[in-house]
Amino acid sequence: MNISFKHLFLPILLLCIGCASSKKIKAPDDYCVPPPYTVTKEKEAPIVIDEAKLALGKKLFEGKLSSRNILIAYASDTDEALLSLIALADDPSEQAQLKRNTLKIEIHSKINAIFSQMNSVTAELDCEEERIDQIATTLSDINDKNVTRLTVASILVGAASAVAGAYIADDGWNKGVAVGSGILGAGLSFLTLNPKGKKIILQHPRNLLRCFMTEKNDIEFPPFVWYMINEPRFTNSGESSVLRNTQKRWIKHLFDNDKEKALKAVVFSDGGVYNAGDLHTRAEMFDQMQSVIHSLNQNLNFFIQEVNMLMLKK
Numbered sequence: 001m002n003i004s005f006k007h008l009f010l011p012i013l014l015l016c017i018g019c020a021s022s023k024k025i026k027a028p029d030d031y032c033v034p035p036p037y038t039v040t041k042e043k044e045a046p047i048v049i050d051e052a053k054l055a056l057g058k059k060l061f062e063g064k065l066s067s068r069n070i071l072i073a074y075a076s077d078t079d080e081a082l083l084s085l086i087a088l089a090d091d092p093s094e095q096a097q098l099k100r101n102t103l104k105i106e107i108h109s110k111i112n113a114i115f116s117q118m119n120s121v122t123a124e125l126d127c128e129e130e131r132i133d134q135i136a137t138t139l140s141d142i143n144d145k146n147v148t149r150l151t152v153a154s155i156l157v158g159a160a161s162a163v164a165g166a167y168i169a170d171d172g173w174n175k176g177v178a179v180g181s182g183i184l185g186a187g188l189s190f191l192t193l194n195p196k197g198k199k200i201i202l203q204h205p206r207n208l209l210r211c212f213m214t215e216k217n218d219i220e221f222p223p224f225v226w227y228m229i230n231e232p233r234f235t236n237s238g239e240s241s242v243l244r245n246t247q248k249r250w251i252k253h254l255f256d257n258d259k260e261k262a263l264k265a266v267v268f269s270d271g272g273v274y275n276a277g278d279l280h281t282r283a284e285m286f287d288q289m290q291s292v293i294h295s296l297n298q299n300l301n302f303f304i305q306e307v308n309m310l311m312l313k314k
Contacts, residue, residue: 032127033206034120044219047227049074060086065306068234072303075227076114081106085310104311111307115300117222122293125208129286135200136279142198200279203271209285210268212243213250228296242292249288254281 054074060083061070073079085103088096211217217226228234229243240248255262266272267282274282 032124032131034124045223046217047075047223057083064310066302068299069303069306071231071233072299075224075231076110078107078110078307081110082307082310107307107311111300111304114224117224118293118297118300121208121221121225122290122297125286125290125293128208129283129290132202132279132283132286135202136276136283139198139200139276139279199273199275201272202274202279205270207268207270208289209282212247212289213262213268215243215247225293225296228299229292234296234299242296246288246292250285254285 049071054070057070057074057079058067061073064086065073065082070079073082081103085100085107088100088103206220208220211220215230221229230241232238232241232244235242235245251257251259251262255265262268266274266278267285
């Protein structure tokens, strides 16, 4: 019986080519980017606290606010209203009561504003983590299906070789089929172990991760949040900010202690080609940033408690 070698192996070869291709997929638009909003230049400006003014404030707030909460008072621009509230504490007059009510409204308004800033950043980080994780999972599923196809193709090669050997009488052709199927089977095994896999093009000109690595902020982080993540006095050691601590962990564990290598990585660029592993890494980094913001939120909760204590005093 005369069976053509190409009729046996051509379909399998085409299957291999399909599985080994590394076509790049384009990711959908980034729906996590917050909508544009109107802010004044004053609100956009980074927060800088005068250390001399802060030193005086520590004396004025002594026994009323903790050292971290004094920092928050100045960073949130509630310091003057809080000091005025303290000054009026012992005044029983109706005019003083009206003034206290006005000050409380002002303080609450400014506290709500900083909570809004923190919540907006947390929401964006959470959205980005979920979005990137979903893309990574989809990409991994596609690649897993390709590995399965390669495994099936390898089995088919072995079966086709056995069938061909049984039907081909010519010893030379028989050996050729055996050698050819052996080479093809080895190639399939290699592709199964090292699949090129699908990749994805992901653009992110607005890149919160880059802000952490370069320590530069344009409009990505609101001023109050940026101040807190850069202020060492909001950490337990008081020596290195949460931004620096996070940056050091990334460089050590993800980039072999090589900051130059890190700065060239696609995760800190405007975008590029990602494989599934890179995407999972990016999602994990967003998760770590979100944890940082949550930890800073605890400081705000403690600030609220102390401010409420001041407001309860007449």
